[in-house]
Amino acid sequence: xxxxxxxxxxxxxxxxxxxxxxxxxxxxxxxxxxxxxxxxxxxxxxxxxxxxxxxxxxxxxxxxxxxxxxxxxxxxxxxxxxxxxxxxxxxxxxxxxxxxxxxxxxxxxxxxxxxxxxxxxxxxxxxxxxxxxxxxxxxxxxxxxxxxxxxxxxxxxxxxxxxxxxxxxxxxxxxxxxxxx
Amino acid sequence: xxxxxxxxxxxxxxxxxxxxxxxxxxxxxxxxxxxxxxxxxxxxxxxxxxxxxxxxxxxxxxxxxxxxxxxxxxxxxxxxxxxxxxxxxxxxxxxxxxxxxxxxxxxxxxxxxxxxxxxxxxxxxxxxxxxxxxxxxxxxxxxxxxxxxxxxxxxxxxxxxxxxxxxxxxxxxxxxxxxxx
DNA sequence: AAGGATAGGGCAGCCTTGTTGACTTTCCAA
DNA sequence: TTGGAAAGTCAACAAGGCTGCCCTATCCTT
Numbered sequence: 001x002x003x004x005x006x007x008x009x010x011x012x013x014x015x016x017x018x019x020x021x022x023x024x025x026x027x028x029x030x031x032x033x034x035x036x037x038x039x040x041x042x043x044x045x046x047x048x049x050x051x052x053x054x055x056x057x058x059x060x061x062x063x064x065x066x067x068x069x070x071x072x073x074x075x076x077x078x079x080x081x082x083x084x085x086x087x088x089x090x091x092x093x094x095x096x097x098x099x100x101x102x103x104x105x106x107x108x109x110x111x112x113x114x115x116x117x118x119x120x121x122x123x124x125x126x127x128x129x130x131x132x133x134x135x136x137x138x139x140x141x142x143x144x145x146x147x148x149x150x151x152x153x154x155x156x157x158x159x160x161x162x163x164x165x166x167x168x169x170x171x172x173x174x175x176x177x178x179x180x181x
Numbered sequence: 182x183x184x185x186x187x188x189x190x191x192x193x194x195x196x197x198x199x200x201x202x203x204x205x206x207x208x209x210x211x212x213x214x215x216x217x218x219x220x221x222x223x224x225x226x227x228x229x230x231x232x233x234x235x236x237x238x239x240x241x242x243x244x245x246x247x248x249x250x251x252x253x254x255x256x257x258x259x260x261x262x263x264x265x266x267x268x269x270x271x272x273x274x275x276x277x278x279x280x281x282x283x284x285x286x287x288x289x290x291x292x293x294x295x296x297x298x299x300x301x302x303x304x305x306x307x308x309x310x311x312x313x314x315x316x317x318x319x320x321x322x323x324x325x326x327x328x329x330x331x332x333x334x335x336x337x338x339x340x341x342x343x344x345x346x347x348x349x350x351x352x353x354x355x356x357x358x359x360x361x362x
Numbered sequence: 363a364a365g366g367a368t369a370g371g372g373c374a375g376c377c378t379t380g381t382t383g384a385c386t387t388t389c390c391a392a
Numbered sequence: 393t394t395g396g397a398a399a400g401t402c403a404a405c406a407a408g409g410c411t412g413c414c415c416t417a418t419c420c421t422t
Contacts, residue, residue, distance in 0.1 A: 032330035105399040133332035139197040144325020149213035151314035286369040
């Protein structure tokens with residue numbers, strides 16, 4: 001298992017599949033993810049929030065009016081965990097939780113002006129880094145980056161990711177189809 | 182700031198730098214990182230360890246005999262935080278902490294057989310996913326993936342990352358007197 | 363030989379953000 | 393009307409970050 005021992009008949013060089021290359025990719029992913037979160041983390045620290053707050057603000061911005069359950073599924077955490085974060089955002093006047101119209105058990109989540117302002121500040125910081133990296137690497141590299149990231153996701157997660165793209169302002173929730181918690 | 186308003190005179194299409202594309206990249210990074218850690222997380226949970234244990238095992242494997250301080254710098258955490266994790270690994274007989282030869286204040290970290298076995302199991306699980314993603318995306322996409330990840334790192338982190346590459350079995354730390362590791 | 367600097371570690375205690383379990387409110391269907 | 397299911401909330405615990413302070417052993421310089 002030290003080096004990929006499968007010179008698959010097909011022509012192309014498979015050197016990019018050696019264990020060493022894979023391991024370098026794993027390390028790059030680890031370091032890059034730390035860099036990726038570093039800028040918003042600084043802002044969050046100022047105001048006593050954490051990454052979980054940023055994530056909630058992001059997906060509420062992405063899909064205004066989504067329910068707690070829908071947000072839960074996107075984030076892949078338990079509702080208790082999300083609830084704590086959401087409660088502080090609501091108490092601090094960044095998120096508005098409205099009783100659902102079609103189902104009064106549901107809460108529909110929107111950002112307040114203050115919430116929009118913070119979300120924008122956080123996103124801008126994060127986007128600046130990603131934009132710089134994209135610009136430095138060029139469009140072809142970016143296409144490859146996206147391809148590999150998507151190929152890393154499993155089926156259910158990929159579906160969630162694509163659902164965000166395809167239904168930019170649509171509720172994700174109502175499908176009864178079972179998805180694990 | 183909604184869409185990149187800089188049609189830089191230079192020719193290429195800059196559509197890959199729109200805020201929308203950047204945001205998709207950010208979301209892809211978020212989901213992919215979750216997928217990326219999912220497989221080892223399952224194994225770690227079985228035995229009551231966390232990601233921090235995996236990271237320590239990884240970098241000790243990467244650079245056997247490295248000191249606590251060197252590991253600290255690679256991981257970017259505090260001594261106290263690392264120490265808790267390292268202590269359990271040593272107590273459980275996965276890591277061996279030997280007094281340094283050239284400097285007896287230092288502790289040189291090695292994996293035991295048991296440690297090697299666990300690290301291999303964790304790495305194999307993670308590599309399997311990355312390898313599958315690489316294979317699916319192809320060598321050109323992988324090159325782009327790596328380019329973007331490196332472009333995301335800041336200078337110091339990039340230096341650390343490259344130091345791992347260039348000195349695969351060398352101490353990262355002070356190099357007082359050159360002695361075999 | 364003495365004193366400061368460095369490597370490593372321990373303890374106390376804080377925070378965020380995961381987790382499970384138990385609970386209320388609301389809806390819907392038998 | 394009643395009972396189950398679903399949405400959301402509250403309580404308590406754990407992992408693993410963090411800081412602060414203290415301690416020993418070991419270097420290294422004076």
